[in-house]
Amino acid sequence: MSQVPRKEHHAAHHFDDAVQERDAALLGMWLFIGQELxxxxxxAVLYIVMRLQHPGAFVEGSGHLSWKLGGLNTAFLVVSSMTLGLAIRSAKRDEAGKIVPFLGATFLLALSFLVVKGFEYSEKIHHGLVPGKWFSAIGADPSLHVFFGMYFATTGLHALHVLIGMGLLVWLMLRARRGHFHSGYQTPLDLVNLYWHTVELIWIFLFPALYLVS
Amino acid sequence: MSHHPDPNASYLESPAGFWPWLKSWLFTLDHKRIGILYFLGIVFSFGLGGFFAMVIRIELLRPHGLMLTHTQYNQVFTLHGAVMVFLFIIPSIPATIGNFVLPLLLGAKDVAFPRLNLLSFYIYLLGAVLAIFSLFSGAVDTGWTFYTPYSTQTGTAVISMTLAAFVLGFSSILTGINFIVTIHKLRAPGMGWFRIPLFAWATYATSIIQILATPVLAITLVLLILERTLGLGIFDPALGGDPVLFQHFFWFYSHPAVYIMILPAMGVMSEIITTHAQKDIFGYRFVAFSSIAIAVISFLVWGHHMYVSGQSLYANMIFSVLTLLVAIPSAIKVFNWVATLYGGHIHWRVPFLYAMGFIFLFLIGGFTGIILALLSLDVHLHDTYFIVAHFHYVMVGGTVMAFVGALHHWWPKMFGRMYSENWARVAFVLVFLGFNLTFFVQFILGSKGMPRRYHNYLDQFQPLHAFSTFGSWVLGLGFIVMTVYLIHSAFRGKKAPANPWESRTLEWQTASPPTTGNFEGTPTVTGGPYDYPRAGAAAGRNGRPE
Amino acid sequence: MESVKTQSLKYYFAVAASILVLVAAALAVHATMKGPVASALTLGLAGLQAVVVVLFSMGLRKEKGFNRLIFVASLMFLGFFIILTLADVLTRGDVAKDEEFNFSIKSPVKPLTGSNHTIDGHPPRHEGRAP
Amino acid sequence: MAPPLVTNESLMHLGDLWFPTLAEKAMGGVDLLYWGIFWVSVGLGAAIFGVAVYLGMKYRRGSAAARPESEHQGMAMEVAWTVIPLVLVLSVFVWSFLDHLRSVVPPADAYEVRVLGKKWFWQFEYPQAGVTAINDLVVPVNRNIKLNMSSEDVIHSFFLPNFRRKKDVLPNRTTSLWFHADREGKYQIFCAEYCGDGHSVMLGNLLVVSQEAFDQYLAKASATSDEPLPQLGKKLYQSKACFTCHTVDGSAGTGPSLLGLYGKKRRFADGSSLDADENYLRESLLVPAARVVQGFQPVMPTYQGLLKEREITAMIEYLKGLK
Structure with missing residues (x-):
């Protein structure tokens, strides 16, 4: 692996020291996670109410989803979370050469997630299981389109978060290559790590809520 | 950033030349300059919303309208509401006064994340541009509440306006995050939690609501846009959705949002009253904790907007009780402010006049709030002018009075200039009088049964409507007078001393206007924020030495 | 600068493995059981996975007290949202049925009874028509 | 079928400056509570603000009033002004909740009328009599009336100021509202939930009449009218609320004007055109969405089932005469 130059970090002028700066950044990120929740x-509220009002549609709709693909995607996200954690570990241990590969692995797993998602979407669109106005499938339950409205809204917003996370990973890789992260400084890695786990957390609930209804 | 200002020069000083000057403002990371940028945006929005308000009042001079069609009238009242709520009141005190004053109050050099701060200003700007764009692309006519299924059916520009509100919400969230971290991490040495000025406590409580309630508005608006474009079938009954659920979603944000509007105003009151009465606040902890209590309870009361919406009777009952509980911390604040006056040295300057005006109007807003929290009364008064009058008493009588009071209180600090005390008194009288003339009769109109959002109305209501319209002209005149003498002051006013009100809080212990670095060295705090000298030993007081 | 203390590699593998085991358990439940109990179980297992992620991956276990408070408070407000919304959705239209049981309140207006009852001196000729 | 039943002015006009006349004595608790809170608020508010002004004047800067040397913490006061308001608001809650329960729980023997809210008129149906009316709700005095309400398009709200009652009218769901009129007269019905362009003209009248007059009304309404057709059409133009959207003077409202409509070439939103003949007029009444005139929105509700065959003919004859 190529040698990465080490670049020291200096706290911004309005902070007393680097510890205060890091604490502030983490506190800000936790507040942001509160916002995401x-x-x-x-x-989640929408899901609960809609499932109470249209129980049949949720059972039938869930049957149209492949638990295999959903389970595969869950595995992708869980492993990607692990590789991101390993990237931070490498930074903390000053193993600069390993940071980019771990971040790259995380990125590829996220990409795989989106590719699988894309296959699922195209299959649904092919069968006319799209929300509302273009819904053309004929289901046993008259409000089957409500389930797919929810499905596309929730997984779509989640996929958008995955996409944003991938952008952040690219940003981290660029900075890591320039030697920004080492035992003295990993704040951006930690922040993205928290964000990425939040994305994982949401999927952990989406998977059984949409794919495993019976 | 290209411009590196001298930390010991006034923050208003810019490099020579137009472009360097403009750049130094547009790319500034200084919280004070960002506060001024917000101030300009907010004043513009207030002017725009005020213009719509005047059009509404003139249109209502006659029972069958004067110059607008039904659609145009509906668009005008929607735009009045949306502009005033999303572009003006929600960011008004936190983003302008908060940005400018909060770090100074805490003895900090800046907010925790200056770049995020500038970003949130540009997000605000983007939201404002979207809102104004929607104005020219078939202005929205749903009312600022965007109730489904009307909002999924109407032919007007719902999407661009909801997108604007969505974007503005992000600006609000980022500001909230920034302020909470600032209060936690950047207080001057020696400033323990119970030495924080009360405006900072109020901002803290506001930020909690901004962070935890605004995302629900965001998701609601996203779902509304998806419902309108794709037809998800969740809010639109024609597709099997539940329109009452939309109201739950909308009010889960929009009721706490009312407290985003009023809590900072209450914080401003605590600062103005202690400073101009030269007296420690009565019951510091009660005032501080009542802010947090209001923030928490405000999340639990949204259902009082839905007593007649088809919400279940059980939910009505729960929401009614919870709503009444929120009256208690509000009352605690008012009682403590009044008790603070006891034994003070009260100087009846303009900011104090606004504080007294606030107490008077907020009392009326609060008492009518109790009437509306009660089930049997609200059923009659819901969606009538009584509601309109009530929330204008809280939002205009409360927030706008506090905003204008804060402006007069911190004006010398912000611009380093004094304004004409006499003209300011004239403007106060006009605003206070005009406001009451405009809105008090609307309580009567509402009790009599006049529904809101009516373009045409029964002939019998005309005298009261006309009275209200005349009042609005007095109110408008008051704001025009204020604009004139404040603009005059900003350029020609007498130079302000560092601490014209002899206040004890930290922002007055630095130059007027403050230096770019805020303080020379880091201030150290050794006492409470309002340790004014007691009793007769009052002569010749200055602020604490630096 | 010397290295900061880090967790062993095993720690990361164990966290990921335990989540995947829980996912597998949820899939097993889905394959073998039907009905609301199965849904509750799979969602419950998701809750366990979430606990692992939050405590070990996100490190809330060792976080500062206030950061923990933020997380818990966010969940609390979400709980308020769910509970109060359900307070409406689950009880719509029940009240008229159960009024006596719940509030021991009866409508104050006496129902019309018997044929001798008159309205403004007119016999109630439409009794048969009224539902 | 214009109701000759009540001639006096709307009872909205009567009452004091502040409230419309109360038409149901059992709802008196609402008004009493309102005035109770009103006067207590005036008293408390005057006291609080009065104390503030008094203290502000007494301790104004430079006044000779003695200032206390040390600050009282005032715990007793804090507790007092927390607990007393709490007790006050909870007791008014109990009062208001009991009143509310009485006003929303309908009695079992109520006479039921079906209400349909549409953009922008109210349709009332008497299921037993097979009578349908628009904007005029006729009910017998001293009788419990229950309205089962739903909407055909957006949310409306049925508001009876004289009865202190209001309930939203929702699409896809039935909500109900009941009342009991103590005296005959004409009362106002408002739509209180914003529903678009015609919101402020979506007005109705509640006509409370004697049982006898009510019976006559139903009997007459179910019989076929023998009025001359154009005259009947003109009446229907008013009573079926056509005027909400269509003028007869040539100016465009929410819908196109009806003046000179018959025989003229109409251009439609889909690009086609047609001469307005009798069948076009019939179609426009019964299936309004079939052809939408250029420049207008497809918002007109159908009148299928609302007009008898003779009434449709009358409407067409009336339109023919509008030149």
């Missing part, structure tokens, strides 16, 4: 929490 309420954002997807809205979808």
């Amino acid at each position: 309420l954002f997807f929490g809205g979808l």
Whole structure:
């Protein structure tokens, strides 16, 4: 592996020291996660109410989803979370050469997630299981389209978060190559790590809520 | 950033030349300059919303309208509401006064994340541009509440306006995160939690709501846009959705949002009253914790907007009780402010006049709030002018009075200039009088049964409507007078001393206007924020030495 | 600068493996059971996975007290949202049926009884028509 | 079928400056609670603000009033002004909740009328009599009336100010509202939930009449009218609320004007055109969405089932005469 130059970090002028800066950044990120929880929490409320009002549609709709593909995607996200954690571990141990490969692995797993998602979407679109106005499938339950409305809204917003996470991973890789991360400084890695786990966390609930209804 | 200002020069000083000057403002990371940028945006929005308000009032001079069609009237009242709520009141005190004053109050050099701060300003700007774009692309006519299924059916520009509100929500969330971290991490040495000025406590409580309630608005608006474009079938009954569920979603944000509007105003009151009464606050901890209590309870009361919506009777009962509970911390604040006056040295300057005006109007807003929290009364008064009058008493009588009071209180600090005390008194009288003339009659109109959002109305209501319209002209005149003398002051006003009100809080212990670095060295705090000298030993007081 | 203390590689593998085992358990439940109990179980297993992620991957186990508070408070407000919304959705339309049981309140207006009852001196000729 | 039943002015006009006349004595608790809170608020508010002004004047800067040397913590006061308001608001809650329960739980023997909210009129149906009316709800005095309401398009809200009652009218769901009129007269019905362009003209009248007059009304309404057709059409233009959207003076409203409509070439949103003949007029009444005139929205509700055959003919004859 090529030698990565080490670049020291200096705290911004309005902080007393690097510890205060790091604490502030982490506190900000936790607040942001609180915000994310309420954002997807809205979808959770919607899910609960819609499932109470259209129980049949959820059972039938879930039957149209492949638990194999969903399970595969869960595995992708869980492993990607692990590789991201390993990237931070490498930074902390000053193993600069390993940071980019671990970040790259995380990126590829996220990409695989989206590819699988894309296959699922195209299959649903092919069968006319798209929300509302273009819904053309004939289901046993008259409100089957409500399930697929929810499916596309929730997984779509989640996929958007995955996409944003991939952008952040690219940003981290660029910085890691320039030697920004080492035992003295990993704050951006930690922040993206928290974000990525939040994305994982949401999927952990989406998977049984949509794919495993019976 | 290209411009590296001298930390010991006034923050208003810019490099020579137009482009360097413009660049130094547009790319500034200084919280004070960002506060001023927000101030300009917010004043513009207030002007726009105020213009719509005037159009509404003039249109209502006659029972069958004067110059607008039904659609145009509906668009005008929607735009008035949306602009005033999303572009003006929600960011008004936190983003302008908060940005400018909060780090100074805490003895900090800046907010925790200056770049995020600038970003949230540009997000605000983007939201404002979207809102104004929607104005020209078939202005939305749903009312600012975007109730389904009307909002999924109407032919007007719902999507661009909801997108604007969505974007503005992000600006609000980022500001909230920034402020909480600032209060936690950047207080001056010696400033323990109970030495924080009360405005910072109020901002803290506001930020909690901004962070935890706004995302629900975001998801609601995303779902509304998806419902309108794709037809998800969740809010639109024609597709099997539940329109009452939309109201739950909408009010889960929009009721706490009312407290995003009023809590900072309450914080401003605590600062103005202690400073101009030269007196420690009565019951510091009660005032501080009542802010947090209001923030928490505000999440539990949204259902009082839905007593007649088809919400179940059980939910009505629960929401009614919870709503009444929120009256208690609000009352605690008012009682403590009044008790603070006891034994003070009160100087009736303009900011104090606004504080007294606030107490008067907030009392009326609060008492009518109790009437509306009660089930049997709200059923009659819901969706009538009584509601309109009530929330204008809280939002205009509360928040706008506090915003204008804060402006007069911190004006010398912000611009380093004094304004004309006499003209300011004239403007206060006009605003206070005009406001009451405009809105008090609307309580009567509502009790009599006049529904809101009516373009045409029964002839019998005309005298009261006309009275209200005349009042609005007095109110408008008050704001025009204020604009004139404040603009005059900003350029020609007398130079302000560092601490014209002899306040004890930290922002007055630095130059007026403050230096770019805020303080020379880091201030150290050794006492509470309002340790004014007691009793007769009052002569010749200055602020604490630096 | 010397290295910061880090977890062993095993720690990361164990976290990921335990989550995957829980996912497999949920799939097993889905394959073998039907009905609301199965749904509750799979969602419960998801909750366990979430606990692992939050405590070990995100490190909330060792976080500062206030950061923990933020997380818990967010969940609490989400709980309020769910509970109060369900308070409406689950009880719509029940009240008229159960009024006596729940509030021991009866409508104050006495129902019309018997044929001798008159309205404004007119016999109630439409009794048969009224539902 | 214009109701000759009640001639006096709307009872909205009566009552004091502040409230419309109360038409149901059992709802008196609502008004009493309102005035109770009103006067207590005036008293408390005046006291609080009065104390603030008094203290502000007494301790104004430079006044000779003695200032206390040390600050009281005032725990007793804090507790007092927390607990007393709490007790006050909880007791008014109990009052209001009991009143609310009485006003929303319908009695079992109520006479039921079906209400349909549409953009932008109210349709009332008497299921037993087979009578349908628009914007005029006729009910017998001293009788419990229950309205089962739903909407055909967006959310409306049925508001009876004289009865202190209001309930939203939702699409895809039935909500109900009941009342009991103590005295005959004409009362106002408002739509209180914003529903679009015609929101403020979506008005109705509640006509409370004697049982006898009510019976006559139903009997007459179910019989076929023998009025001359154009005259009947003109009446229907009013009573079926056509005027909400269509003018007869040539100016465009929410829908196109009806003046000079018959025989003219109509251009439609889909690009086609047609001469407005009798069958076009019939179709426009019964299936309004079939052809939408260029420049207008497809918002008109159908009148299928609302007009008898003779009434449709009358409507067409009336339109022919509008030149």
